[in-house]
Amino acid sequence: MSARQLGLGCATEQDRCAKTFDLERIRADFPILQTLVHGKPLVYLDNAASSQMPQPVIDRLVHYQTTQHANIHRGVHTLSELATVEYEAARRKLQGFLNAAQAREVIFTSGTTESINLVMHGWGRKFIRAGDEIILTTLEHHANIVPWQMLTEETGAKIRVVPMMDTGELCLDSYEKLFNARTRIVGVTHVSNALGSINPVKRMIELAHAHGVPVLVDGAQAVPHMPVDVQDLDCDFYAFSGHKLCGPTGIGVLYGKAALLESMQPFKGGGDMILSVSFEGTVYNTIPHKFEAGTPPIAAAIGLGAAVDYISAIGLAAIARHGHELLQYATALLGGMPGVRLVGTARHKAAVLSFMLDGVHPHDVGTLLDQEGIAVRTGHHCAQPVMTRLKLPATVRASFAFYNSLAEVDALVDGVRAVQKVFA
Amino acid sequence: MMADTKALYQEVILDHNRKPRNFGPLEQASHRAEGHNPLCGDHLSVALGIEGGAIARIGFEGESCAICKASASMMTVAVKGKALPQARALIQDFLAMTTGKIELDAAHQIGRLAVFSGVRNLPTRVKCAVLPWHTLQAAIDSRPPVSTEGGAEP
Numbered sequence: 001m002s003a004r005q006l007g008l009g010c011a012t013e014q015d016r017c018a019k020t021f022d023l024e025r026i027r028a029d030f031p032i033l034q035t036l037v038h039g040k041p042l043v044y045l046d047n048a049a050s051s052q053m054p055q056p057v058i059d060r061l062v063h064y065q066t067t068q069h070a071n072i073h074r075g076v077h078t079l080s081e082l083a084t085v086e087y088e089a090a091r092r093k094l095q096g097f098l099n100a101a102q103a104r105e106v107i108f109t110s111g112t113t114e115s116i117n118l119v120m121h122g123w124g125r126k127f128i129r130a131g132d133e134i135i136l137t138t139l140e141h142h143a144n145i146v147p148w149q150m151l152t153e154e155t156g157a158k159i160r161v162v163p164m165m166d167t168g169e170l171c172l173d174s175y176e177k178l179f180n181a182r183t184r185i186v187g188v189t190h191v192s193n194a195l196g197s198i199n200p201v202k203r204m205i206e207l208a209h210a211h212g213v214p215v216l217v218d219g220a221q222a223v224p225h226m227p228v229d230v231q232d233l234d235c236d237f238y239a240f241s242g243h244k245l246c247g248p249t250g251i252g253v254l255y256g257k258a259a260l261l262e263s264m265q266p267f268k269g270g271g272d273m274i275l276s277v278s279f280e281g282t283v284y285n286t287i288p289h290k291f292e293a294g295t296p297p298i299a300a301a302i303g304l305g306a307a308v309d310y311i312s313a314i315g316l317a318a319i320a321r322h323g324h325e326l327l328q329y330a331t332a333l334l335g336g337m338p339g340v341r342l343v344g345t346a347r348h349k350a351a352v353l354s355f356m357l358d359g360v361h362p363h364d365v366g367t368l369l370d371q372e373g374i375a376v377r378t379g380h381h382c383a384q385p386v387m388t389r390l391k392l393p394a395t396v397r398a399s400f401a402f403y404n405s406l407a408e409v410d411a412l413v414d415g416v417r418a419v420q421k422v423f424a
Numbered sequence: 425m426m427a428d429t430k431a432l433y434q435e436v437i438l439d440h441n442r443k444p445r446n447f448g449p450l451e452q453a454s455h456r457a458e459g460h461n462p463l464c465g466d467h468l469s470v471a472l473g474i475e476g477g478a479i480a481r482i483g484f485e486g487e488s489c490a491i492c493k494a495s496a497s498m499m500t501v502a503v504k505g506k507a508l509p510q511a512r513a514l515i516q517d518f519l520a521m522t523t524g525k526i527e528l529d530a531a532h533q534i535g536r537l538a539v540f541s542g543v544r545n546l547p548t549r550v551k552c553a554v555l556p557w558h559t560l561q562a563a564i565d566s567r568p569p570v571s572t573e574g575g576a577e578p
Binding site: 360361362363364367368378379380387393394422423 | 433438463464465466487488489490491546548549552
């Protein structure tokens with residue numbers, strides 16, 4: 001990958017590169033940003049739903065599919081060997097990205113949803129019984145609620161919910177009080193997809209561990225915005241998706257501590273997850289393969305590896321700084337407009353801005369902004385408990401990526417003004 | 425600005441959104457139904473007073489976007505006083521128009537409701553426009569006495 005492709009000012013020195021955040025070059029790496037929508041330049045502010053893909057990642061997918069594809073962990077032939085090497089190299093890239101202690105602690109899944117379902121089936125169904133308790137938070141995405149509800153229906157376990165303040169911050173005092181002898185697991189989102197609140201997961205994990213309870217962190221909205229170190233967090237499970245991280249859809253990661261993963265039941269049965277099969281009995285493979293039944297999305301995993309390379313070369317610290325600048329700027333401009341109400345004002349936030357316009361339903365805002373080429377999400381953001389708690393049917397959500405510019409924030413503000421004019 | 429949507433967000437729709445007609449609870453309704461669009465959170469209820477085979481009274485309540493609310497408001501104006509067969513025919517015409525199944529001139533009863541024809545170009549918003557009409561259909565089909573069950577999906 002060249003420095004030009006990476007959107008960097010220099011090619012040789014990683015440290016210096018990480019400090020050179022050249023937005024114009026970065027934007028040039030994303031071909032989709034040249035798209036016109038309704039005749040206007042695309043302003044893509046729906047990154048929390050899915051991010052766009054830079055050319056080096058697109059090229060990596062093409063290269064794999066053009067010259068390296070075969071099934072992995074199977075054949076003795078050259079291509080199978082090559083594909084296996086590349087797939088496992090991608091796993092090691094993800095290991096480095098998360099600072100996991102071992103590559104076998106990185107399980108490839110189809111995305112955050114499957115990662116959480118894997119923990120529910122593999123760990124939850126084995127260790128959670130009637131009367132046991134699962135702690136979740138008001139800020140969870142449906143993906144970290146529904147699997148646990150399915151488990152409670154099956155087992156008779158109960159869900160306890162950490163309440164949230166009006167600002168979108170969790171009540172940590174209440175969290176601490178939810179623990180008792182029946183608490184079995186905590187599920188918490190690192191960053192709220194609806195409001196952008198960054199939860200104090202490190203402290204929440206410490207508290208849980210003090211009660212001997214493991215913690216699953218939903219990191220889908222965190223990994224695109226900030227460096228994540230699973231050993232520093234000491235989380236037991238960490239789940240995220242590739243497509244929110246400039247990678248392909250259909251690929252995600254479940255990080256799990258090796259001892260926990262080893263204690264778990266396989267989630268899906270099939271090829272690759274076994275050592276030997278007979279009709280009398282089957283011996284499961286070791287981790288990570290135990291959880292990767294069938295042919296995985298090989299190209300997508302390799303693409304995600306390339307995405308992680310791309311993002312790491314820019315540097316998550318620089319990405320976090322730029323995101324903070326975008327958020328500050330957008331918060332000041334939109335928050336200062338008459339008739340605009342910001343939703344979610346936590347002290348620590350990722351670059352996600354939910355808001356309401358007085359007298360205008362979010363869906364009308366979304367449709368009218370789209371006519372200006374501006375892509376935002378409107379709705380309940382698959383986080384209905386958050387909406388219910390705030391007594392809102394829906395919000396407009398602008399979510400930023402490192403390739404967004406301050407000029408695009410200006411475009412959003414102009415667009416919002418235009419919507420207000422229509423409804424004046 | 426916004427040439428494409430101007431057709432949809434025109435004054436008549438914005439006016440009905442600001443000042444919805446027949447909005448509020450209906451006393452002594454004979455028929456009632458709830459409509460809900462789980463994707464966007466829109467929900468509304470339509471209540472009818474059917475007398476002598478015609479819609480004598482109609483009211484709607486709920487929380488929704490401008491397109492849904494204006495569609496509901498204009499619907500109540502359009503069907504009030506209509507005999508049930510006529511109301512049913514209008515529902516069919518409206519649904520066919522907004523989903524692009526018929527051309528405007530084939531929908532004889534549409535009249536001012538033609539302002540909603542532009543919604544066919546916004547696939548994600550068609551549901552907003554048709555929700556009140558599906559709910560009206562469900563209300564007509566509901567059996568007295570009042571049932572709050574049997575809501576219609578858009």
